[in-house]
């Protein structure tokens with residue numbers, strides 16, 4: 261009797277599952293997913309390699325310094341780095357005096373209060389300060405950016421899939437929308453006339469919605485002048501600032517990798533020791 265009941269319950273559940281499956285299949289056939297412009301025209305990040313890639317990768321300090329230059333001269337006009345302090349730039353190979361000079365010369369000053377009047381004021385940054393946001397708050401940031409909010413970039417390479425490659429592709433991804441075709445040769449505005457970029461946005465198929473509020477920040481070669489003589493092509497600037505933003509998101513990346521190797525080495529030695537003690541303990545016994 262119990263067996264029969266269990267069998268019937270099983271049949272009932274299997275039947276329900278099959279019904280559900282059938283229903284899904286019928287809906288998928290009757291009402292196929294509507295193709296969207298985002299689905300057909302979104303581009304995956306470009307292939308780009310960095311010195312810090314791979315299990316033995318290390319940051320290229322020269323590249324990080326160039327990336328800081330691009331960030332400070334271009335991106336810092338809109339984006340803050342609230343999780344990074346000026347003194348952290350010592351990691352990029354700067355001396356204490358150089359860090360002081362970078363902080364002192366930073367375009368956005370740090371908010372403070374005038375001790376005499378109690379009025380809000382600003383003062384030059386010192387190494388202990390975080391990199392200030394160029395806007396007083398979100399309202400001010402949106403007001404200056406057509407109601408879009410430039411995100412803090414400290415963790416952006418962790419917050420997006422393929423972080424550094426994504427930022428690199430996004431910076432180089434601005435295109436003319438009229439006549440834009442994807443790899444299959446489909447023309448965007450012919451297939452989806454309603455996807456035309458609204459005023460105030462910019463077409464960029466590497467951005468999830470294809471239209472981004474940020475105007476093309478890197479738009480000409482030699483936009484910054486590198487101190488080490490590297491030619492500042494648009495690709496070079498995009499790559500350097502992407503590497504720099506990888507460092508801001510994970511300054512201890514190299515320590516993580518070397519700790520991994522140390523752990524691996526320890527495990528190999530430990531395996532050898534375990535094998536030797538096994539041999540010693542069982543040495544006197546016949547198989």
Ligand code: HEC
Nearest residue numbers: 334335337338405408409410411416427472473474477501
């Ligand atoms: C004139 C202001 C401005 C400048 C300069 C600027 N940005 Fe932006 N950025 C924005 C705004 C506004 C957004 C928000 C875009 C949106 O949500 O559509 C944004 C968004 C982003 C995003 C996030 C995209 C995402 O997936 O959400 C990244 C990454 C970024 N900017 C990187 C940079 C870098 C790197 C630079 C310097 C080379 C830079 N930006 C310079 C205004 C700016």
